[in-house]
Amino acid sequence: MDRVVVVGAGPVGVAAAILLAQRGIPCLVLDRYAEPYPLPRAVHVDDEVMRILQEIGVAEDFLRVSRPGLGLRLLDGRHRVMAEFRRDAARGPHGYPQANMFDQPDLERLLRARMARLDLVEFVGGAEVFAVSSSIVRYRMISDGTEHAAPASAVLGCDGANSTVRDLIGARRVDLRFAERWLVVDGVCEADLDAWGGVHQVCDPRRAATFMQLGPRRYRWEFRLFDGEPEVDVGALLAPWSDGVAVRIVRRAEYTFRAEVADRWRSGRVFLLGDAAHQTPPFIGQGLGAGLRDAYNLAWKLAEDLTTPGGAGDLLDSYERERAPHVRAQIRLAIVAGWAMTGGQDRAAAVRRVILGAIWRLPGLKALALRSTSPPLRGVGRGRRAGTLAPQPSVTWQGRTVRLDEVLGPGWAVLHTGDPPPGHDGRRLVAVTPALDPTGELRRWMRGRTVVLRPDRVVQNAVGRVASRAHNRGRYGTRSVSQDQ
Known part of the structure; x- marks a missing residue:
């Protein structure tokens, strides 16, 4: 080969x-x-x-070498908080913080x-x-x-x-018709800025900006530039954020963000x-x-x-x-998201502030804004969950608490409850029992289905009965996995 x-x-x-x-x-x-x-x-x-x-x-x-991000704050031009979207800094559905800054x-x-x-x-x-x-x-x-x-x-x-x-x-x-000039500045401060631990997005059409902490005393600022704008004063742009703390600029680069x-x-x-x-x-x-x-x-x-x-x-x-x-x-x-956070003229910005404030107060919309799951892949297998990424809860395996992928191995896998399903040649069978899943998190997600997972943990099939052989291609050997192995 x-x-x-x-x-x-x-x-x-x-x-x-x-x-x-x-x-x-x-x-x-x-x-x-x-x-x-x-x-x-x-x-x-x-x-x-x-x-x-x-x-x-x-x-x-x-x-x-990374740090959990706490989410997103939307600020107005005077850095007042319009809305805040917090993320789980401990563990998301895949076993890690939902946002990781590095x-x-x-x-x-x-x-x-x-x-x-x-x-x-x-x-x-x-x-x-x-x-x-x-x-x-x-x-x-x-x-x-x-x-x-x-x-x-x-x-x-x-x-x-x-x-x-x-x-x-x-x-x-x-070209998907998006192009904006931005100045990106990475800096190390001589003292901690005591900033909130998420991303700050300034929704100001006069100077949209983004600010975040990457590590101990390490920060990034991004400022939108306008076409034909002359050289900007970086010190003046950083001043509202640094509050007199000296900043050693590690990188200053102008980019055109494109789609x-x-x-x-x-x-x-x-x-x-x-x-x-x-x-x-x-x-x-x-x-x-x-x-x-x-x-x-x-x-x-x-x-x-x-x-x-x-x-x-x-x-x-x-x-x-x-x-x-x-x-x-x-x-x-x-x-x-970029348009909502940074686009529009003064009147549009004022309307946006009212809308964002109202959205923040509506039941259920906060949870929707905080969803970190990506779109499902199209044309994958069958069942409502096909094409989605399976979660990765912690499970108990051979007396240890581990992440699910450590049990699944590198190839195809079939999650099942009850008796091992037939017709899954080329798959590793994983019995999801109370011993494996003591919190019930994985079984609640499965809802009694037999779930076929691809090597990239995408759901191929998720059906209430055993999937047919036509949907069970694969080269990995089938093994029924138990706690004794």
Whole structure:
């Protein structure tokens, strides 16, 4: 088997290589740079994405370098609170805080260290890719200009918004009609600012802004810029937040936040992931998370295809079919959220303040605003829960309290109550008993259904009776799992 060639060693590319290597697939990772980008960019992942980091093997270390986010506050132009949406800082439905704030270089160091421990992954830095096909990648070393050809069983383009792989396969960027100029400032303060522990969003059309704490004395500010606006005074922008505390600026960068999706994510066995496939405004904090979801979705399918004699049929076709609508839905939500928080003129802003205050007081709408679950994937299996991500409660296993995924293993799984269901060749059977699920959280979610879970923990089927064999494809051996194993 030729190696999978991953182009781009950012978080998405490294995560994809790790997920493949953990499934026995050798990978070659190519990047223009030998070291990770040293400055902060992404700052948030949710509890769903934390499960991916758990699968990769870095979640516990990540928790030590991140901090739970308490939610979102909407402020007016004078920084008065219009609405507050708190999140669970202890544990969400997937076993982790629902919002996790971090410094991206910390995450990249953890991912690179994990990748380095895997014998099936080779990393080559200082490599510039200039040609790709479904079976070969050609690149030259920037240091001496030597050219190399790497045979490939598949190619993953994880090389960012200015993707070379996307250009080489002829994919185009589709503009979803959102573009705003913003100034992003990361700083370290000489003293703690005693800020509320969530994200502050200033809903002021004169100067929309975002403020958040990333770590001890580490903060990020984002300020919307207007077309043709001259150089801004960063010190004056920070002053209302820093209250006289000195700020050492770590990074100051101007970005145009865009909403774009590639018109196609695949050419033969060449795939696009992360920013190479899509870009989203940051208003719901799902940019990096979307790329990691891409990697999680594709890795198990590609591994199954490469290790199944004759391939896995149309399984690889489902990557774009599932991920593209999901990404578009999240981008649309980010655009709407951005407009609601930052758009409009003075009169619209005044109306928005009244509406937000009213929404905050309406029963049930607070819970809706705090939902962290992502949209279901389309066209997956059958049953009302098909396409949704299963929760990950804590369970009791062999005398220890563990997260559910530690019991499920890396492949397909079937959750059931009562007698083991027949007709599930290729699945690991997990009996959900009171001993396994002492709190009843998992059984309440199952509601007596037999639930088939894919390797990425997405529900394939959830039915009240045993699912038919037609819906039970898979290559993983069936085992009935008990507490004695």
